[in-house]
Structures are given as structure tokens and as C-alpha cells.
Amino acid sequence: MIEDADAPEEIVWEGQYIVTKKRGRWEYVGRARGIHAAVILAVDDADHVILVEQFRVPLGRKCIELPAGLVGDHDDVAGEDAATAGARELEEETGYAAGRIDVVGEFHSSPGMVSESFTLLRAHDLKQVGEGGGVDSENITVHRVPLAGIEQAIAGWREQGYAIDVKLLLLLGAKLLG
Numbered sequence: 678m679i680e681d682a683d684a685p686e687e688i689v690w691e692g693q694y695i696v697t698k699k700r701g702r703w704e705y706v707g708r709a710r711g712i713h714a715a716v717i718l719a720v721d722d723a724d725h726v727i728l729v730e731q732f733r734v735p736l737g738r739k740c741i742e743l744p745a746g747l748v749g750d751h752d753d754v755a756g757e758d759a760a761t762a763g764a765r766e767l768e769e770e771t772g773y774a775a776g777r778i779d780v781v782g783e784f785h786s787s788p789g790m791v792s793e794s795f796t797l798l799r800a801h802d803l804k805q806v807g808e809g810g811g812v813d814s815e816n817i818t819v820h821r822v823p824l825a826g827i828e829q830a831i832a833g834w835r836e837q838g839y840a841i842d843v844k845l846l847l848l849l850g851a852k853l854l855g
Contacts, residue, residue, distance in 0.1 A: 694747075698792070707792035708747075714795035715763035716745040716844055718781070719773060720824065721803045726848060727771050730818040731811070733840065741820070741834050742842040744770045745795065759796035767800055771819045772809030776802025786843055797844075828852060 681701025689697040689704070696709045708714075719727040733740045746766030748759050757765075760778045768774050781797040811817035822830045827848045831841055846853070 705790055705792055710749075712747050712749055713759075713793060714745055715748050715759040715766060715798055716743050716795045717763045717767045717775075717778075717798045717800050718743055718847065719767060719771065719775065719800040719803055721773075721821070724824045725821045726824055726827065727767075727773055727803070728820040728822055728845075729770050729809075730820060730839070731815060736840045738838060738840055740840040740842055741831070741845065743844050743847075746770070748796070760798060763796070763798040763800070768806065768809075770809050770811050770815070770817050772805055772807035773800070773803045774806045775800035776804065824848065 681703055684701035687699045689699050691697070691709055694709055694712065695706055697704070697706050699705075721727070727744060729742050729744050730739055731742070732738070744767050746762060746769070748762040749757055760780055764775055764778055777800075779799045779801070781799055783794050783796050785791075785794050809817060809819045820830075827845075831845060831849070834841060
């Protein structure tokens with residue numbers, strides 16, 4: 678038996694998007710209202726990956742990430758599935774529309790501290806239909822990076838002080854094992 682596994686879950690604090698919880702000795706955070714994220718791996722026909730750059734307040738600096746967004750976070754999109762949300766977020770953030778989106782699966786990025794999960798999606802048959810940049814005040818910058826040069830691009834961003842999202846390990850994976 679795992680200690681604390683059967684302890685009741687207590688809500689310590691809840692905001693519009695985040696909830697802080699406690700179960701036995703464990704304290705953790707999650708998304709409010711059952712919201713989860715869709716993360717999109719978008720590689721075009723020329724083997725360039727589409728990445729986004731945006732300032733992340735919790736980090737206090739810009740971060741390089743795969744395009745992503747919340748699933749069902751507003752009343753007008755309540756009940757949408759991850760693929761639908763992912764297609765919408767890809768176009769809003771990057772200006773690219775996908776001809777096809779495949780669901781890779783559900784993942785957890787920091788399971789010792791966060792209960793949130795994300796659905797990883799693979800976007801195919803990309804077509805640029807706009808400039809991207811996000812909505813409201815997201816101020817997203819879009820980067821189209823050759824997969825063959827991803828290590829150098831990440832190293833350059835690090836030198837400039839950017840944070841690098843853990844999901845970019847997906848792009849470095851095979852090289853790290855070599």
C-alpha cells in the first residue's frame with residue numbers, strides 16, 4: 678500500500694485556472710474544472726519544426742515551446758476534444774493549419790508536483806494561413822527551425838537566456854541517446 682494514496686484529496690485554494698490540492702503529506706497543483714492541455718508537434722514537408730516563443734510570467738523570461746493550448750477552457754469551446762483544440766491553437770499561435778492531426782497520447786510533465794496532463798498531437802500537411810501570434814496579449818513569436826539544426830537553435834536560445842520547455846526533449850531525444 679502506498680502511503681497517502683487513500684487519503685482524501687483536499688482543495689487548499691482554487692482560482693479560475695489553477696487549483697492547489699493536498700492529499701496526505703503531498704501538496705500539488707492542477708488545472709481547475711478538469712481542463713487539460715493540447716500540445717502540437719508540427720513538422721512541415723521541408724523538415725522544419727514550428728516552435729513558439731512567449732514570455733512566461735512564472736519563469737520571468739521568454740520560453741521556447743511547442744505550440745500548445747488549453748482544451749475546453751472557455752464556455753464557447755466546452756466539451757471540445759484535444760485534436761479540435763490543438764488545431765485551433767496551432768492556427769491561432771503559429772498561423773499554420775494542419776491537414777491532419779493524429780493523437781499520440783496523454784502525458785504528464787511533472788507528476789510529482791502537478792496533476793495536469795497534456796495530449797500530444799502530431800500535425801501533418803501544414804499550410805501557412807496567417808501570421809500567428811496568438812490571441813489577446815499572448816505576444817507569441819513563431820519560429821520555423823530545421824530539425825537538423827535544432828540542437829544549435831536551442832543552444833543559441835539558452836545563451837540568450839531563454840527558458841526551454843521540457844517537451845523540446847522530444848526533438849533532441851535520439852541525439853541524446855547516441
